[in-house]
Amino acid sequence: MSGWRAILAVAVAAVIAALPAHAAEIPTDARRSGTTFMSSETKAMQDDDSANPGMLSVLDGEALWNAKAGDAGKACADCHGDGSVSMTGVAARYPALDPALGRPVDLEGRINLCRTRHQQASPFGNESRELLALSAFIGRQSRGQPITAGDDPALAPSVARGHDLFMQRQGQLDLACANCHDDNWDKHLAGSAITQGQPTGYPVYRLEWQSMGSLSRRIRGCMTGVRAQAYDFGSPDMVALELYLMSRAKGMAMETPAVRP
Amino acid sequence: MASALVNVPAKAKRGAVIEIKTLMSHIMETGYRRTAAGELVPRDIITSLTCRFNGAEIFRADLFPAIAANPFLSFFTVATESGNFEFEWIGDNGFVATASAAISVE
Numbered sequence: 001m002s003g004w005r006a007i008l009a010v011a012v013a014a015v016i017a018a019l020p021a022h023a024a025e026i027p028t029d030a031r032r033s034g035t036t037f038m039s040s041e042t043k044a045m046q047d048d049d050s051a052n053p054g055m056l057s058v059l060d061g062e063a064l065w066n067a068k069a070g071d072a073g074k075a076c077a078d079c080h081g082d083g084s085v086s087m088t089g090v091a092a093r094y095p096a097l098d099p100a101l102g103r104p105v106d107l108e109g110r111i112n113l114c115r116t117r118h119q120q121a122s123p124f125g126n127e128s129r130e131l132l133a134l135s136a137f138i139g140r141q142s143r144g145q146p147i148t149a150g151d152d153p154a155l156a157p158s159v160a161r162g163h164d165l166f167m168q169r170q171g172q173l174d175l176a177c178a179n180c181h182d183d184n185w186d187k188h189l190a191g192s193a194i195t196q197g198q199p200t201g202y203p204v205y206r207l208e209w210q211s212m213g214s215l216s217r218r219i220r221g222c223m224t225g226v227r228a229q230a231y232d233f234g235s236p237d238m239v240a241l242e243l244y245l246m247s248r249a250k251g252m253a254m255e256t257p258a259v260r261p
Numbered sequence: 262m263a264s265a266l267v268n269v270p271a272k273a274k275r276g277a278v279i280e281i282k283t284l285m286s287h288i289m290e291t292g293y294r295r296t297a298a299g300e301l302v303p304r305d306i307i308t309s310l311t312c313r314f315n316g317a318e319i320f321r322a323d324l325f326p327a328i329a330a331n332p333f334l335s336f337f338t339v340a341t342e343s344g345n346f347e348f349e350w351i352g353d354n355g356f357v358a359t360a361s362a363a364i365s366v367e
Contacts, residue, residue: 050282051284056284056286210289
């Protein structure tokens with residue numbers, strides 16, 4: 001972050017920190033996807049499948065879906081069949097409970113569990129091209145479907161944990177997620193819209209990153225921004241926060257692969 | 262794994278102006294960035310896109326380091342006859358990728 005942006009961020013943070021936290025959740029009918037905060041040019045890029053760079057990742061993911069991997073010599077398609085049929089609505093309900101682990105895992109975690117358990121292959125690295133491609137391909141099959149994550153009653157403790165983390169002030173700037181994304185989403189931070197933090201389009205193609213990135217990466221960016229220690233990829237707290245964000249967006253339409261500025 | 266998305270109208274009327282859109286998967290590393298250790302990241306970009314229609318070149322673009330990753334280029338042409346568009350991207354480190362698309366002109 002350049003010097004002036006850091007100073008501005010601190011100044012804005014100081015103003016926000018001085019405000020009382022409303023702790024008021026966004027009413028269901030006032031929820032807005034990040035798309036509605038974007039310029040018309042970025043929206044056009046997202047809406048045109050031949051201009052949306054996320055679709056390149058989806059194409060890669062489709063190839064990986066059908067490629068045999070690991071000591072078991074099995075492809076995703078060997079168990080799950082045609083991904084465009086079997087994966088409809090799946091990404092919309094993640095993070096979901098893994099019974100063997102006894103805790104929720106996000107979609108990236110699920111893909112890597114499938115690799116180690118069923119393909120006997122090594123897991124993909126965090127934010128690797130392959131992992132993002134497969135999650136983009138799977139996410140694409142839920143485009144337009146309503147988010148259902150968190151419906152499982154067994155997930156209630158994790159949703160509650162995620163909610164607590166969302167409300168908890170942290171980092172040197174002493175900001176909670178809620179201070180920006182519940183209380184000030186209609187304002188700007190430097191030149192950028194704050195947005196409500198609705199995770200409708202992950203993995204997204206982010207123009208700032210010049211690449212695809214997962215929800216975990218986005219959250220870690222926010223946490224670094226408030227000078228907090230970012231949660232590790234796939235850690236229980238990271239997944240709980242992702243799960244709370246998805247349950248907070250329940251019923252909103254999936255947009256994967258979204259484009260974000 | 263190079264992948265391209267090419268969007269050409271499948272049909273067009275003779276004499277119509279048509280838009281052709283291309284999206285190519287590439288990191289477009291500028292050659293000006295440094296790693297945390299201070300070492301220069303070597304340049305790795307696409308340097309040209311050529312489009313041929315039925316063998317004749319109709320569009321060519323040179324690309325440079327300031328162009329964003331996954332370059333999207335679109336251009337217009339006039340539909341004269343049915344045929345095949347062939348696209349070729351050439352870049353650093355021997356990068357070559359091709360794609361093609363057919364159009365039927367009535």
